[in-house]
Amino acid sequence: MAGQAANERKRFAPDERRQMIVDEAAAFFSEVGLEGTTRELSQRLGVTQSLLYAYFASKADLLEAVFERVYLDRLSPDWPVLIADRSLPVRERAKRFYREYTGAIFTYEWMRIFMFSGLAGAELNRRYLGHLAKLMLEPLCAEMQRAAGAKGGPQMEDIWNLHGGIVYIGIRKFVYCVPTPDDFAPPVEAAVDRFCDSFGLE
Amino acid sequence: MAGQAANERKRFAPDERRQMIVDEAAAFFSEVGLEGTTRELSQRLGVTQSLLYAYFASKADLLEAVFERVYLDRLSPDWPVLIADRSLPVRERAKRFYREYTGAIFTYEWMRIFMFSGLAGAELNRRYLGHLAKLMLEPLCAEMQRAAGAKGGPQMEDIWNLHGGIVYIGIRKFVYCVPTPDDFAPPVEAAVDRFCDSFGLE
């Protein structure tokens, strides 16, 4: 059961092989944590451990590549446009944004790698949250304030509360591994609805 | 700078020493993660690594003791009583509960150990969440439904949304290490208020 037909040496172009490694590494480290061993990863790739070091100078180097792959392009450039689109009620914009946003990040890999790296104190996490706030949440907050007018809309801390309530669904599912609704859309929309209701937003 | 006056051997009663170890272990593992080494822990205790094995059969055994110490008695028996106390409006009950609950769990140690062990798949986490739901959240949900009457109160998934929005404050602070309000009470109360408002609860 140890090494079956493992001696079939297959040769790949460097770019292709590199991507194979990063892909599998993302899946692997999201499962077992950032301290997963290079040996176990190489086994899952059907490849020698030493091969990893032909593509990455160190394990930290490989992890950095994983972070980049996982974080990169998760924040769609369409979302700031959507949030600023005043032809739609803010409520509808918020719903669409969070439907798409949760669709993008509610995956086993993303949720867990984000948590693992957050706990490890990765600077990348704070940078990501900073971008998210600046590009999506602060504009959303401003749009809601504008729509609320004299009634006084939400402050950023309120927006973070909305955000947290929604993201927590993913945490329950992928970090705590407890049952959640199969379809995320209904609870997400309900959360946005309640939030808008409480601020009297259209 | 290595070992100063480290050869001062101090003797403690077993119970006392055991508690010293568990206390320091909780602080240690919450910082560096569950893969922190027994050697580094023993250094912080000013004690030999082998001493740890005089009190715990294995590292897993020590970790279990840490989990127990961190989780035990976090859920106050007063809370179910508070939640069921119909001499107060549900809104007020919910506020008090979450003020006290966040006061109990919003610590560096608790938040991070809970995350670390959650990611590690610890059964203890799911059991804790099960207890929390059964003893606090489900009764709270029922009380809110009762108070809402014909208007139709929240479902459990709504309660989880309220809960998540509040807990997320602690996650931001202790896991992601990003700025949060110094005083948790205002955002917590605001979240409960919005939630109750949206369900038309007194």
Add this chain to the structure above:
DNA sequence: GCTCTTATTGATCAAATGATCTATTATGAC
């Protein structure tokens, strides 16, 4: 002050792990 119990130390083992280096061989170019 002496003795006895046992909390604690120091040395050590075996396995695991990140990393390196040379030998091998698959693949494309001609």
Add this chain to the structure above:
DNA sequence: GTCATAATAGATCATTTGATCAATAAGAGC
């Protein structure tokens, strides 16, 4: 088919790490 390039394997090193055990000495009781 032959050759040269370089992708890959295999062996190996130096640390790290969980765990064990005999030796030591701190502190209580007499």
